[in-house]
Amino acid sequence: MNNRVLIYIEVNNGVVARVSKEIISHAKQNFLQSSIDGIVLGDEQSIDSALFDLKQLGLNKLYIIKDNLLDMTNAKVYANALSVFLENNQYDVLLMGATSDGRDIAPRLASKQDIGLTADCTGLEVDENGNLLATRPTYGGQLMATIVSKTKPNFATVRPGAFKYLQQSCNNETEIEYFSLSFDGLCSLLEVLYSENKPAAEDWTCSEIIVAGGLGIQNKENFNLIYKLADLLGAKPAASRAAVEQGWAEQSIQVGQTGNSVSPKLYIAFGISGAMQHMTGITNADKIVAININKDAPIMSGADIAIECDAVSLLHTLIGKLSD
């Protein structure tokens, strides 16, 4: 194994973030010439609760920085601690989830290390020289750009849902090393007076079936049929950006480049044209069913099953049949 890859593993309230597992799955499957290590930071309670799961991730080595100052209220402390770690350990590639915490830590760390950062990537490869080829949408999603950084470690954040999490039974023992450092001078002047643990919002993007609606649904009243069908199928509803802009759905359920990436077993798209910015969000869907009155809509050629018909009529029919 030539190349050294380090993945920052995000743990929230003792739970390993799904995006971290997605990055590890992708790295293990695709970075064949690389040794894949992880680093996790957190307070004692959070790390201890996550330890069993962390050992199942199939990493070569897992570094743990455990300190009760690390309670994720301050990204600066995390960035400072990671920076000290990188000064003592050399890596070719460093990866992190582009979550709200990841987006807070990554630029601070890049700035401290004076290295480049390719943010919000949707594709990653490592070449034989250990260079990271990081792909992300550019020019408003019109182009996919593959960026090779000249600084080491090559650093990228990865969009949640961009890669599939493949749960594998893992036999190899992960070597664990505790990395200790002095936090004197690493903490910011910010004093946290009060913090509240909110229950994590349900992650609908991991749902096995997603029923999505676009502008072809025509109005908000019809869009309620998307919610109804999703409910009957035990699925989650989603929307194109055009439907969100009409006020038919919340932005939180938008799929695509400026929304969410999803990886369901089945994605059913009603009245969605299949613009590139939408398709970017469903590249990991196992099967796509598209319902459109226009057989030449781009989504129809990319779909596993393309149904040329009126979306609203089909929604009524399906809901009627499933409600019986």
Ligand SMILES: Cc1cc2nc3c(=O)[nH]c(=O)nc-3n(C[C@H](O)[C@H](O)[C@H](O)COP(=O)(O)OP(=O)(O)OC[C@H]3O[C@@H](n4cnc5c(N)ncnc54)[C@H](O)[C@@H]3O)c2cc1C
């Ligand atoms: C920087 C940038 C970022 C973007 N990010 C996103 C993003 O994250 N997600 C996203 O979705 N878009 C995004 N877009 C917008 C994207 O380019 C498209 O405009 C948008 O996806 C179109 O949504 P739509 O398919 O619902 O609407 P349209 O493109 O208008 O398509 C409606 C479709 O419905 C079909 N139709 C009409 N009537 C019926 C009917 N009765 N029955 C069945 N079919 C019917 C039509 O044939 C058509 O194919 C972004 C654009 C830019 C520039």
